[in-house]
Amino acid sequence: MKCDLDSFLDYFAVVRVVNLNKDDWAKSKCSCGWSMKNYNCYHLIVLATNTDLVNIPNKYKNVNISAKAKRGRKPLAKKALEKQAHA
Helix, strand or coil: CCCCHHHHHHHHHHCCCEECCCCCHHHCEECCHHHHHHCCCHHHHHHHHHCCCCCCCHHHHCCCCCCCCCCCCCHHHHHHHCCCCCC
16 A cells, blocks of 8 residues: 555554553553653553553542633623613
């Protein structure tokens, strides 16, 4: 199969290559940009969890992940600051 450089780069941007070290999962390597900068990523943690190399305590599994609050006042607070017209 022949492919040009552009199609290879598009393919490489989507595919993650993970080398899982079963003796010490923290020394595993991933091809994503985050892992190359920080030496770990969620790809490694998920793979280590799925292969039972690490157990995550239940207190961390039940944490709700929500978006951060937006900057500025909430929309309901804006009405209090509006100038009222006198009738």
